[in-house]
Amino acid sequence: MCESINEATMLPLIPIVSDYRRRGIDFELIVPEDEWLRRLFINTNWAHHIQPNGYGPSTYRGGNVPALQFGVDETEDAGDILNRVMDLILRELDTNRGALKAIEWSLGEIMDNVSNHAESQVGGFVQATAFKNNNVVEFVVADAGIGIPESMGMTDHEHALRSSIDEGTTRDRSKNAGNGLYGSYRVSTLSGGRFAINSLHGELYYRPSDGSVQSHPRKVPYNGTSVLCGIHVGDPELLHKALRFKGQPHDPPYDYVERAFENREGELVFNMKERAQRDFASRQGGKRIRGMIENLLRDHPSVTFDFDGVAVISSSFADEVFGRLFVDMGPRAFMTRIQMRNVDPTVGGLIDRAIVQRTRLGNGDS
Ligand SMILES: Nc1ncnc2c1ncn2[C@@H]1O[C@H](COP(=O)(O)OP(=O)(O)O)[C@@H](O)[C@H]1O
Ligand SMILES: [Mg+2]
Missing domain, CATH: 3.30.565.10 (Histidine kinase-like ATPase, C-terminal domain)
Incomplete structure (x- = not known):
């Protein structure tokens, strides 16, 4: 009967189980009865690694x-x-x-x-x-x-x-x-x-x-x-x-931020299609992207959003990212620290509207 479990306990078992399997000993997983725990075993890939023929790789992105x-x-x-x-x-x-x-x-x-x-x-x-x-x-x-x-x-x-x-x-x-x-x-x-x-x-x-x-x-x-x-x-x-x-x-060279975002001129470019496609549809997704931008702006003067290939975003996403950043940063800082390129007119309209509405409301309300 398994009632609670975490990665610190479970992950170390995985290579041991895999090593047994390599030597010809297979395992069958009896997943926990509790629905939340059962999903945990699947989302974390534990189920997959313990019994690959019974459970495919996790597709969960949380x-x-x-x-x-x-x-x-x-x-x-x-x-x-x-x-x-x-x-x-x-x-x-x-x-x-x-x-x-x-x-x-x-x-x-x-x-x-x-x-x-x-x-x-x-x-x-x-x-x-x-x-x-x-x-x-x-x-x-x-x-x-x-x-x-x-x-x-x-x-x-x-x-x-x-x-x-x-x-x-x-x-x-x-x-x-x-x-x-x-x-x-x-x-x-x-x-x-x-x-x-x-x-x-x-x-x-x-x-x-x-x-x-x-x-x-x-x-x-x-x-x-x-x-x-x-x-x-x-x-x-x-x-x-x-x-x-x-x-x-020791300052490690060629870090993740440089590899993922810096262009040759040293500017940070945030490719919306590549990085935010799964987030466009929702307010929750917008929150995640805003958090990411706030992290990047902490150590960099500006960020350029590249909207190449993006035809539409939800208005709650636009509000959560651009409306709130605009109100938080204030117009002058927003305009100097946030750049946008390749903005489709529909997307541009949604962003403008989000900023206007959020300015009226302020960041207090949702
Ligand atoms: N996963 C591992 N399996 C076996 N030995 C390890 C493992 N990780 C570390 N060690 C041992 O611990 C020592 C110290 O590791 P580390 O501090 O990373 O130094 P380094 O890798 O430069 O030798 C290694 O030299 C090795 O003997
Ligand atoms: Mg080492």
Whole structure:
């Protein structure tokens, strides 16, 4: 009887189950009776990965990136997964470019570790969830590989996990810097979030109440590695505070915002058709896009909306994005910081009307 469950518990099971299947042992999933939980198992891809012949991949697009597999044939591209997680944070939470960089760096390092060290026959699995109530993103990366203690050649598993999060700890100095887990630990904990590792007979987690690192022996080994990060995404200083190696600040180049939005002139261009098509129909969609624009404007002087290929938007979407931004920012800031190009006359009319009406109402009413 399953009454409640979360990704921190479920995701680490997925690579283990997949590894059994690879060795010829199949699983049948009996989904929870509760309708909400049943849908959770399907939307998160847990059902799909546990019993692929019974459940197809999730098509749900809500506040999470479902469990996705990477690093072996015919699985997702690691870079695409990273982009999906960054897009999720930008849409759902209040954030800034520095925090986004710190999160992208951390997730990238933890996923790279699977490819570089784990020797997992089923690759790795990632899942991410955005929690609006406390402005936190949580992700878990898990594999069915040799485990951190084994990779580091250490027999004391608890000790191996503790040492893996120290600066400069690596199994191979000539190839690696040893900053991946150290940096991710710092990003998570300095943001006021969570951090935990399970690997073989070791278990390690950060205890926020006193800022200590706790570790325990596990009787039943976790046959692989699972890393959980919970990160508060609002602090503009997070990048500078957390990513320092040998005393030097680290600013990761070519970040998500640059890849996804910057053109050659360094302007931010928001392609409406590509990024907002699923949001045009509703007020809720408009809210998400406005949140995204507010995040981008936090670190950039202006954003250009490119409406190429967009023939119509709903008036509630136009109100939620342009009406409210206009009233929030005021006419002068709106006109200097928001540009629009390739606007179809119908769409232009809808935007104008939304701005006029919202100006009359003010942002208080809905
Ligand atoms: N998924 C994993 N599977 C096995 N070993 C791992 C995994 N992740 C990390 N490790 C071990 O922990 C060490 C520290 O990782 P990290 O801090 O990312 O440094 P680096 O990757 O530069 O060596 C690695 O050298 C490796 O021995
Ligand atoms: Mg690494």
